[in-house]
């Protein structure tokens with residue numbers, strides 16, 4: 381089974397200073413699948429996501445125990461190049477973080493630091509990424525304007541486009557549709573559907589219907605632990621644990 | 634007392650404070666301008682002092698100050714910026730870094746005469762640079778370094794972490810993230826802080842007193858190893874060392890006016906840079 385998973389963790393603990401945010405996380409994430417993380421605010425979903433591309437290392441005073449494997453290699457091994465990991469494992473942050481550059485330069489950013497200089501190629505990939513992220517029509521006439529002038533929902537889709545442009549193998553999306561209207565949300569969900577042909581996708585969402593619609597596997601997090609993980613259909617129709625059921629049905633307390 | 638009475642009282646106290654400060658500063662500037670403007674002429678700006686400094690101009694002092702400031706810039710600006718980048722971005726978060734940072738802050742409070750003596754000991758004597766433009770420029774560079782480093786670090790801190798993180802998550806190396814997504818937004822702040830430090834250095838007398846400034850030179854410095862005349866020192870000489878103070882007083886005020894114009898000019902450049910980049914960043 382382990383051989384089939386794209387990502388798996390073994391006994392993962394994570395600490396912010398002295399306080400432990402993740403407890404003994406063991407999970408397998410299959411390729412060409414959408415895995416959804418659900419759970420109440422502060423239960424460690426974002427923290428766990430950041431363990432998968434080593435972004436937690438940018439936070440001072442954190443510590444990790446246990447192992448994270450991608451394609452069978454421990455990504456925390458000393459021989460591993462963290463830049464390579466982050467190139468392969470893209471991330472859309474919970475808080476949209478457009479750079480104060482033009483819309484075009486935002487999406488081209490990852491390509492340029494990767495060494496791509498060819499103008500036509502850049503323009504082509506940027507356009508495709510913006511189309512995929514369902515924002516092309518809104519920005520195609522203002523690509524040279526600052527991304528800071530976009531609305532919250534547009535910024536969110538821009539950040540999705542920026543992550544798509546570098547074509548990672550794994551895409552970690554932390555509430556990618558939290559600021560979107562129903563139409564844009566639907567387009568992002570369709571995008572996720574298409575993307576799973578090529579990528580492995582992990583999505584954090586507070587929207588139960590969304591988790592049910594887009595994901596194949598759902599994991600329920602609570603107080604830094606994975607309480608239950610199963611096929612999305614099973615989780616939403618006949619969860620094994622009462623805690624999970626209470627959360628899904630909104631009777632959580 | 635009622636709450637808004639207290640508030641009004643406090644507000645008026647603050648207002649009184651700021652009005653007083655502006656008034657005093659305005660009075661000093663007006664006094665210097667009023668007494669100095671009569672001395673300003675084309676000749677005053679372009680000729681050397683004559684007749685035991687009772688006539689002629691201050692051209693060598695202007696050139697000397699500009700020359701020494703250029704050396705200060707070349708030395709202190711890159712070094713200060715590199716140090717700030719290291720401290721803010723790379724240095725481990727430990728007690729050692731904290732001690733270094735604290736020391737740098739404290740250095741900005743050290744009296745300038747101490748820098749002067751240090752400059753004599755290190756640059757003039759130990760490194761055999763002699764009393765020269767170079768020694769004085771390096772000494773003033775040391776004086777401005779704490780300011781440059783502190784201002785640059787503050788400027789780096791104003792760049793949100795999300796810019797760094799966004800770049801790193803796209804596979805940027807740490808230096809790539811800093812170079813393309815942090816420095817462009819920090820450099821204006823770094824420059825303005827640095828220029829303010831330079832403006833202070835350009836007006837200093839004590840650090841150049843023993844490291845290269847000359848009482849009187851009939852020629853301009855022709856290499857970094859020459860001695861030089863400088864505006865602040867020239868002013869000091871005119872006011873306190875001259876046998877005929879009454880006669881040179883107008884010249885002293887003229888010199889002070891030029892020096893202030895230079896410092897205000899540098900500050901203006903800082904304001905313009907800040908304004909320009911703020912507009913560009915939107």
Ligand SMILES: Nc1ncnc2c1ncn2[C@@H]1O[C@H](COP(=O)(O)OP(=O)(O)OP(=O)(O)O)[C@@H](O)[C@H]1O
Pocket residue numbers: 396401419420421422423424425426427428439474
């Ligand atoms: N940078 C940090 N420093 C210290 N503690 C943190 C930090 N980030 C998160 N935490 C703590 O770790 C725990 C998990 O936080 P995390 O952000 O992973 O939760 P989450 O499940 O993503 O919540 P939300 O749904 O609100 O985004 C919380 O208790 C939080 O306070």
Ligand SMILES: [Mg+2]
Pocket residue numbers: 425426427474554
């Ligand atoms: Mg979160």
